[in-house]
Amino acid sequence: MIPVMIYLFIFIIGLMVGSFLNVCIYRIPLEKTIVKGRSYCPSCEKLIPWYLNVPLLSYLILGGKCKYCKAPISPVYPFVELLNAFLVLFSFLIYGFTLTALFLSILFSILIVVSFIDLRHQIIPDGLVVSLLLLAVVHAVYRIGILNDPWQLYLIGFFAASIPLLILGLIYPDGLGGGDVKYMAAAGLFTGWKLILLALFLGNIVALFYFIVLFLKKKASRGTRIPFGPFLSIGIVLALLFGYKLIEIYLGMILGY
Numbered sequence: 001m002i003p004v005m006i007y008l009f010i011f012i013i014g015l016m017v018g019s020f021l022n023v024c025i026y027r028i029p030l031e032k033t034i035v036k037g038r039s040y041c042p043s044c045e046k047l048i049p050w051y052l053n054v055p056l057l058s059y060l061i062l063g064g065k066c067k068y069c070k071a072p073i074s075p076v077y078p079f080v081e082l083l084n085a086f087l088v089l090f091s092f093l094i095y096g097f098t099l100t101a102l103f104l105s106i107l108f109s110i111l112i113v114v115s116f117i118d119l120r121h122q123i124i125p126d127g128l129v130v131s132l133l134l135l136a137v138v139h140a141v142y143r144i145g146i147l148n149d150p151w152q153l154y155l156i157g158f159f160a161a162s163i164p165l166l167i168l169g170l171i172y173p174d175g176l177g178g179g180d181v182k183y184m185a186a187a188g189l190f191t192g193w194k195l196i197l198l199a200l201f202l203g204n205i206v207a208l209f210y211f212i213v214l215f216l217k218k219k220a221s222r223g224t225r226i227p228f229g230p231f232l233s234i235g236i237v238l239a240l241l242f243g244y245k246l247i248e249i250y251l252g253m254i255l256g257y
């Protein structure tokens with residue numbers, strides 16, 4: 001009974017952090033402050049009272065419309081809250097009540113902000129890459145210092161996926177942005193080289209499937225551009241949550257055990 005309550009608590013914290021992530025996604029590209037200022041309706045600009053600013057619940061109670069002007073509220077807001085809550089929950093379910101789970105929760109929150117800004121504006125702001133880099137350094141110091149991971153794992157991780165992307169970007173300047181390269185460097189310093197290579201591989205598979213679906217629906221042609229950041233993020237999340245299991249299964253298949 002008690003663990004269920006703790007997980008419910010973690011889920012609610014995840015929703016609340018998700019609500020803050022929405023503020024970041026909306027304000028960082030506009031270069032507005034994320035720490036000051038109350039939430040307001042982007043349509044009628046009325047301030048939203050605190051009791052209508054409850055994550056997820058407010059959206060459901062208001063039926064997805066502003067209380068004052070009835071303008072529809074984007075379903076992206078509750079989606080981001082739920083996505084963050086589930087990723088935080090999975091981190092703690094898979095890694096237990098450990099510092100690793102806490103590190104992953106913070107990482108996933110940054111990945112969500114990066115992905116949704118990239119989807120909307122086709123940029124990965126440098127400030128977010130720097131935040132990711134700082135988190136990665138603290139995480140690597142913890143893993144190397146306390147858990148005795150080899151330092152090479154993280155140093156090579158910084159270059160393992162970013163260098164191939166950099167070379168690809170030089171060959172096809174239209175396909176990849178410098179933001180993607182910096183993003184994978186910082187993420188690789190967090191995950192280490194094994195998991196960042198897996199992340200790059202998985203991200204490409206998901207992107208490929210997405211493109212095939214778009215192509216079959218005739219919504220994409222060869223020249224269609226989609227931001228790569230969200231796919232890299234999906235790859236990183238999958239690699240961190242299921243990576244060692246996937247590597248085990250893969251080795252099992254080729255080595256027969």
Ligand SMILES: [Zn+2]
Pocket residue numbers: 041042043044045046066067068069070071
């Ligand atoms: Zn309104």
